Amino acid sequence: MTPPRIVVVGAGVTGLSLAYTLQEDARRAGAPLSLTVLEAAPRIGGHAHSTRVDGFLVEAGPNGFLNREPQVMALIESLGLGPRLVEARPEAKRRFILRGGKLCQVPDGPATLITTPALSWRAKLRLMYEPFAPGPPAGVEETIHEFATRRIGAEAAEMLVDAAVSGISAGDSRRLSVSAQFPMMTEMERDHGSLVKAMFARRSKGQGPSKLLSFDEGMGTLTGELAARLGEAVRVTAPVRSIERAGSGWRLIVNGGDTVEADHVVLTVAARGAAPMLRDLDPVLASSLEGVGYAGIAVVALGYDVSDVPRALDGYGYLVTRPEEMATLGVVWESSLFPGRAPEGKALLRVMLGGSRRPDIVGTSDAGKVDAARQELSRVMGVTAVPRHVSVFTWPGAIAQYTVGHQERRASIMDRLRLHPGLAVCGTSYDGVSFNHAVKSGRLMARQLAQQLWGDERQPAA
Ligand SMILES: Cc1cc2nc3c(=O)[nH]c(=O)nc-3n(C[C@H](O)[C@H](O)[C@H](O)COP(=O)(O)OP(=O)(O)OC[C@H]3O[C@@H](n4cnc5c(N)ncnc54)[C@H](O)[C@@H]3O)c2cc1C
Structure with missing residues (x-):
């Protein structure tokens, strides 16, 4: 046969x-x-492509995944790659948004919600009202922005959710469908009537937050x-x-x-x-x-001496909110995120440019992308030194837009x-x-x- x-x-x-x-x-x-x-x-x-250049481990695309998909964990097990998994450092839980030219910590619990300048007091109170927010309108497919505004209020929808959507999918929260892009959100609302209640329910079942993982030599492993x-x-x-x-x-x-x-x-x-x-x-x-449809992304990886970076790289990195009008969607502080991403005394930053906000930047020359990335990095983090390492990856149709x-x-x-x-x-x-x-x-x-x-x-x- x-x-x-x-x-x-x-x-x-x-x-x-x-x-x-x-x-x-x-x-x-x-x-x-x-x-x-x-x-x-x-x-x-x-x-998914990882290269080690000048001692830096540079990811062209994805840099990690959450440990919550059984199919992925089974595949890794079957390939015997379990021992090569690396977990994001605990400090990477700290994430920032750029708002009003300043890096503000994204709230990840009651303490940071009170102290963070990421949201006004009014927005914080509105966010706390989430369990009492109205349910979904019947027969309407909501955008992520509509869903988030209804549940957590307009300011948090704009500052936290829209920025996160740009970071995850390079897209526009006002155009993407919440049920298609984030079905888990609509399921949480449907099953518990509230996202906050759904999170508590998960925790009471012992389902804590997922872990962010990669491999010792990156996703290309x-x-x-x-x-x-x-x-x-x-x-x-x-x-x-x-x-x-x-x-x-x-x-x-x-x-x-x-x-x-x-x-x-x-x-x-x-x-x-x-x-x-x-x-x-x-x-x-x-x-x-x-x-x-698709949104394009350009990735500019920049390697520096740690002493050339004036700000402590004490977290995952930051996302840029829409009103900042930047070509940068976000910057990942790669060398703080996973071990082994940069040689001793060096730092690796990965600047993500373009998306649906600035499609023009994806079509510019590599030199133009590096210039844009460096200029905006200097504005936000004060990094003006010439980088020790530069890599550029251009993905014109990077991510599907649901x-x-x-x-x-x-x-x-x-x-x-x-x-x-x-x-x-x-x-x-x-x-x-x-x-x-x-x-x-x-x-x-x-x-x-x-x-x-x-x-x-x-x-x-x-
Ligand atoms: C910059 C960037 C960062 C990302 N970060 C993350 C992240 O941190 N975490 C995460 O979970 N996801 C992330 N993603 C998404 C993740 O990369 C994708 O979900 C995943 O890699 C998609 O894999 P794929 O095989 O479906 O598609 P692809 O990786 O696009 O592979 C498709 C393949 O098909 C080939 N091909 C195309 N046309 C033809 C043809 N005519 N004939 C033969 N072959 C063809 C292409 O060359 C390519 O190799 C990121 C994506 C990008 C672009």
Whole structure:
């Protein structure tokens, strides 16, 4: 019997998690499998890419994940990477926002809520009123901003939530759907009538706050290990241009005309990258995929002598509130966050620029991005020294934007795919934008495929 031919398009963490999980399921089932992962870039990992330069460990994209997604923890366990996990330092719980040109601590409990200048007294009182805030309006899909304003008041929605949304998704809280982007928030409200009550309920069940984790050599540790386990199944510099039917299966046109045949194809690339591949096959599907919007981000990593940084790096870093009108979305004090990010006596700062607030900056030259990052760093933190290390990463379509209507758009994509058996999509354009969501999405897709191929009833390989 010829083994089923599976092609995964994209070797980011979604595609690699999918392929590895399926490979492990096949091995355990003793079932033959022909597996290929096609990656456009000359390297694997997509956004998850870590490099050590001049002694600094620089992340091009994600720098950590929360320990609350069982699929991710199971994957790490299965790869034997548990001993390489590193936990964020306790001081990293301290986070700041830039408001009125000053760094103000984000309240994380009653004591900091009283003392912080991040909010006015009026806003603090309004925030405390949260358990009594009105419920959601019937039949309306609220934006994050509407939800936050209703629950915690306009000032906290603007200063804390909008800034956090820019930090997490580079997006605009006034456009993103709360139920699509932060379903946990709407579930907490639905189940407990209040976010504060929901948090107390979690704590009383012993569910404390999640831990922020990475690996000793950064997030690329995971993608690197996945790719190593997949070996020659992964082909880099293999951009898929288009996909067409071939009998009961599929033909993928790669690069200048090379073809790969498959029984099942899974596109783990961003929806906006999948659309051109499918335009000839199904223009309706392609246009639904194009309906998912993206925000771009530029990352400027700057390494300094600690003595060149006038301010104590005593926390995670800061987020910039919208009224500051900066190109910077936020700055992560990487060397304070995780151990081993900078040599002794050095500090590593990662400046995130652009997002939906300042899309123009993503299109400027690297020198322009470094200038913008340094100028704004000097205004906020007084850092004027020439950096010892500089890296720039530009991600024009960094993060999917689940604007109002996302769930309908997603449903229409999935409905349309039913016309094309053997063709599927997964990844962060659909069910969550974080690293955890990416891994979960890949693993659940592997599970679905395993069921189709072998009627496998087991949970994804752990
Ligand atoms: C700057 C930045 C910071 C982030 N920080 C965090 C964080 O701290 N924590 C967190 O949880 N999440 C973070 N994220 C989000 C996180 O990076 C993503 O959720 C995750 O990496 C997405 O992985 P993916 O495999 O779905 O997509 P990608 O990483 O985009 O991988 C898709 C792959 O498909 C390839 N591809 C595209 N087109 C084709 C084609 N035609 N043919 C073949 N291959 C193709 C691409 O080259 C790429 O390698 C961040 C993202 C960015 C950009």
